Amino acid sequence: MRGRFFGRTQGAGLALGGALLMAGCAGPAVQPGQPTQTGVTSIDGATVSLASFENSAFPYHGVIPNYQETGKSRPFLDVDDNGRLGHSSSRGGIHWEDQTYSDRTVLLAAPQSFDPNKPGIIIVFFHGNNATLSRDVIARQQIVRQLADSGLNAVLVAPQLAVDAQDSSAGRFWSPGGFAAFLGEAQTKLGDLYPNARGAFRRMPVVIVAYSGGYLPAAYSLAVGGDQSRVRGLVLLDALYGEREKFVSWAEGPGRSAFFVSAYSTSSREGNQAVRAQLAAAGVPTVDGLPAELTPGVVAFVDAGSVEHNDFVTSAWGGAPLRDIFSRIGG
Incomplete structure (x- = not known):
């Protein structure tokens, strides 16, 4: 798949080995705070690895900038119960670091059709609340399957955010340079899977995808x-x-050389209408629905109607909205 988003990559050979026992497959679930077993397996038409990152979202001992959009900051871990640290949330009560904010796992996935010899792209996916990578991102929401079925020549990188909690905290992504550090480590890990394509991953453009509470790290x-x-x-x-x-x-500035798609149900309609109005006032043109191609400068808003928010990623138009969106990238 070619288009203005892509640059040519270097030749590569795929080096894979080992096996990965994952939650949702055979074996016990990975527990938060414990080292993740690193390896590779095949799931939903893709090569999949769960890797431990130094630069993932958590652990995080910094501050929350712009706390509740007040312009003020506060420590993220603001609860200390005899040395056990936690974060107090207005929605979910106290979430303890050892249970919720210590998992360094990152999902890496490449469709079996992925070819690093061809123009490629890195998809960074930020999941929503009450989620784990294996149970929700892979099994329930079918993110890996939707990418594999789309035909897009891309790899998926998805960090574990707050583990199975009603919390949207961004962790290290709140920090200046946090995303770049994460992306740099992701490129290294992907290069371990494709040793001859290390340079290619460093040059690949990036598309950020956020569902629900993933808006905050995005x-x-x-x-x-x-x-x-x-x-x-x-x-x-x-x-x-x-x-x-x-x-x-972003849409008024750097985003003018990118595309921007926001799809929504009644749950986030108010926010989408407000953003669209602000963009219109700033002279940024927008369109209803998905155009045939997602090219630089496209800003599209997709009203999916009364789809259940919790099932949006598998129930919005056609049942596989990301597959549809990915298939339109790159011309």
Whole structure:
């Protein structure tokens, strides 16, 4: 698949070995705070690895910038119970670091059709609340399957955020340069799978996809994360619940050389309408629905109607909205 988003890559050979026991397959679930067993397996038409990262979202001992969009900051871990650290959430009570914010796991997936000899793309996926990578991102929401079925020559990188919690905390993605550090490590890990394509991964453009509460790490990745020039696309799936100004600023500035798709149900309709109005006021043209091709400068809003928010990623138009979106990237 070719298009203006892609650059040519170097030749590569695939080097794979070992086996991965994953939750949702045979073997016990990976427990938060424990080292992740690194290896590879085949799932949903893709080569999949769960890798432990130094630069994933958590652990995080910094501050929350712009706490509840007040412009003020506060420590993220603001609870200390005899040395056990936690984060107090207005929605979910206290979440303990050892249970919720210590998992360094990152999902790496490449469709079996992925060819690093051809123009490629890195998809970074930020999941929503109450999620784990194996149970929800892979099994329930079928993110890997949707990418594999789309035909897009791309790899998927998805960090574990708050583990199975009603929490949207961005962790290290709140930090200046946090996204660039994460992306740099992802490129290294992908290069371990494709040793002859290390340079190719460093040059690949990036598309950020955020579902629901994943809007928060996405917003800060765009605003302060670094490597913004590599971001050639943004996809929000029922996700405009906050930090609207960051998305508007990106769309008005760096996003003009990228595409922006925001699909929504009644759950996030208000936020989408507000952002679209701000973009119109700033002279940024928008369209209803998905165009045939997602090319630089496209800003599309897709009203999916009264789809259940929790099932949006597998129930919005056609039942596989990401497959449809991915298939339109790159011309």
